Amino acid sequence: xxxxxxxxxxxxxxxxxxxxxxxxxxxxxxRPTREEVxxxxxxxxxxxxxxxxxxxxWERGSGKIWAFADDVASPVAIEGLGLxxxxxxxxxxxxxLEAVQRFGDVADDCVIHLSREExxxxxxxxxxxxxxxxxxxxxxxxxxxxxxxxxxxxxxYVHGELRSQVPKGRRRxx
Amino acid sequence: xxxxxxxxxxVDDFDAFRAACDxxxxxxxxxxxxxxxxxRAKAALxxxxxxxxxxxxxxxxxxxxDDQPGTNWPYVxxxxxxxxxxxxxxxxxxxxxxxxxxxxxxxxxxxKTTQLAALMDDSGLLVATDNNLGRISALxxxxxxxxATNVAVTHEDARNHSLKPFRAPDSDDHEGAxxxxxxxxxxxxxxxxxxxxxxxxxDWELDHVEGISGVQKGVLRRAIQTTREGGTxxxxxxxxxxxxxxxxxxxxxxxxxxxxxxxxxPLDSAPGVTEWQGDRFDExxxxxxxxxxxxxxxxxxxxxxLEVTAE
Numbered sequence: 001x002x003x004x005x006x007x008x009x010x011x012x013x014x015x016x017x018x019x020x021x022x023x024x025x026x027x028x029x030x031r032p033t034r035e036e037v038x039x040x041x042x043x044x045x046x047x048x049x050x051x052x053x054x055x056x057x058w059e060r061g062s063g064k065i066w067a068f069a070d071d072v073a074s075p076v077a078i079e080g081l082g083l084x085x086x087x088x089x090x091x092x093x094x095x096x097l098e099a100v101q102r103f104g105d106v107a108d109d110c111v112i113h114l115s116r117e118e119x120x121x122x123x124x125x126x127x128x129x130x131x132x133x134x135x136x137x138x139x140x141x142x143x144x145x146x147x148x149x150x151x152x153x154x155x156x157y158v159h160g161e162l163r164s165q166v167p168k169g170r171r172r173x174x
Numbered sequence: 175x176x177x178x179x180x181x182x183x184x185v186d187d188f189d190a191f192r193a194a195c196d197x198x199x200x201x202x203x204x205x206x207x208x209x210x211x212x213x214r215a216k217a218a219l220x221x222x223x224x225x226x227x228x229x230x231x232x233x234x235x236x237x238x239x240d241d242q243p244g245t246n247w248p249y250v251x252x253x254x255x256x257x258x259x260x261x262x263x264x265x266x267x268x269x270x271x272x273x274x275x276x277x278x279x280x281x282x283x284x285x286k287t288t289q290l291a292a293l294m295d296d297s298g299l300l301v302a303t304d305n306n307l308g309r310i311s312a313l314x315x316x317x318x319x320x321x322a323t324n325v326a327v328t329h330e331d332a333r334n335h336s337l338k339p340f341r342a343p344d345s346d347d348h349e350g351a352x353x354x355x356x357x358x359x360x361x362x363x364x365x366x367x368x369x370x371x372x373x374x375x376x377d378w379e380l381d382h383v384e385g386i387s388g389v390q391k392g393v394l395r396r397a398i399q400t401t402r403e404g405g406t407x408x409x410x411x412x413x414x415x416x417x418x419x420x421x422x423x424x425x426x427x428x429x430x431x432x433x434x435x436x437x438x439x440p441l442d443s444a445p446g447v448t449e450w451q452g453d454r455f456d457e458x459x460x461x462x463x464x465x466x467x468x469x470x471x472x473x474x475x476x477x478x479x480l481e482v483t484a485e
Contacts, residue, residue, distance in 0.1 A: 018343075054297065055323060069324035070299040072350070073341040080302075080314050080327030101209065101252055102321035123250055145247050146217035152251065169315065172245050 063089030104151030119143035194467035282309030284316035333392035366474025
């Protein structure tokens with residue numbers, strides 16, 4: 001479906017479309033806005049919107065959002081545009097491991113700090129029972145490396161359990 | 175057939191060359207400064223009890239005499255990337271600045287792409303092209319592991335590379351602006367990787383060398399065409415064959431507005447050769463550098479720096 005100027009009203013999974021700045025500019029149904037994405041990172045993890053000042057946001061595939069350090073004319077039909085950093089269009093939005101490693105060091109909310117042993121279990125892809133008195137849902141998992149706390153990936157905390165969300169290709173037995 | 179014998183007339187100390195080609199290479203890692211600093215990465219390697227030795231000419235490269243790079247905390251965090259020492263040469267020679275437009279013409283699996291992204295402080299536009307979807311998957315994976323956000327990946331034949339996807343927002347232009355710099359690290363016969371892949375020469379054929387030389391010429395020409403006047407193009411291979419090195423440069427010099435320029439490299443090397451099996455090349459190909467395995471105890475490599483000139 002087209003609105004006459006070549007802009008599709010439906011998401012096209014073969015191309016990258018720049019996110020609309022706000023809901024007023026939204027053309028494609030269900031597409032998140034830049035404003036919503038910035039608010040989500042801020043509200044969930046305390047990552048300030050200014051963190052992403054240099055990045056444009058794009059959707060390719062339904063709900064897969066990419067952060068790109070430059071800007072080009074939208075849409076663009078290529079294989080990759082920056083970093084896949086967020087999965088939207090579901091009840092709970094989910095950050096990628098890469099986004100958390102790249103931007104998560106400034107997070108101050110929904111961050112769970114693990115011992116090195118617990119972090120190794122997490123990186124291996126295994127779930128584990130842990131105490132956590134914050135919000136349930138997707139958390140940034142950190143551990144100390146060379147004397148500083150570093151973001152490692154994304155865990156899903158529910159019912160007293162931290163479920164590793166490390167993608168298969170990124171799991172390691174440390 | 176002993177392929178390396180054909181280079182006896184080119185190499186200064188042929189016995190040392192042959193002996194070096196028979197020695198294995200240590201693993202080398204490059205620190206990914208998109209995600210961390212060299213100091214932090216060194217501290218993490220030390221904490222993980224992984225011996226690491228600086229290679230000398232490049233601050234962010236470390237040989238791992240006893241380990242492979244894959245299973246340790248700095249790797250999991252994307253702080254280190256396994257990359258052969260000489261393979262870090264062409265991106266260092268291209269030396270892109272933050273905010274520039276750069277093309278990596280034969281990018282997969284992405285070692286040089288991620289090095290370029292780091293040199294650009296993960297800003298500007300870095301277009302990474304490859305013609306093989308399987309290899310693009312590895313390229314994307316490596317770019318993501320590096321945390322690079324300035325990489326745009328295209329699947330196409332680099333000889334026909336299109337600037338159309340990279341038009342400025344809201345512009346009426348049909349094409350994106352030309353690049354400030356381009357890296358042309360072409361597919362080649364890989365003779366110089368013999369220390370890492372002892373079977374690298376098993377399928378060597380002169381027909382293949384001559385065939386791939388045609389592809390290399392096409393990619394280099396497209397890079398020059400898509401780079402602005404005054405911009406820089408670096409051409410590199412991991413092979414010794416002049417058919418794939420100086421002959422390709424000679425062709426580009428004749429067909430496109432460009433010249434070879436001198437460059438500093440803190441590694442021992444020999445100049446490009448101006449004559450090979452009866453063919454004579456433009457004298458300026460001497461400005462290219464041939465890195466033989468016995469020079470710095472590395473793999474073999476070839477690297478040239480070109481400047482795009484007025485038509």
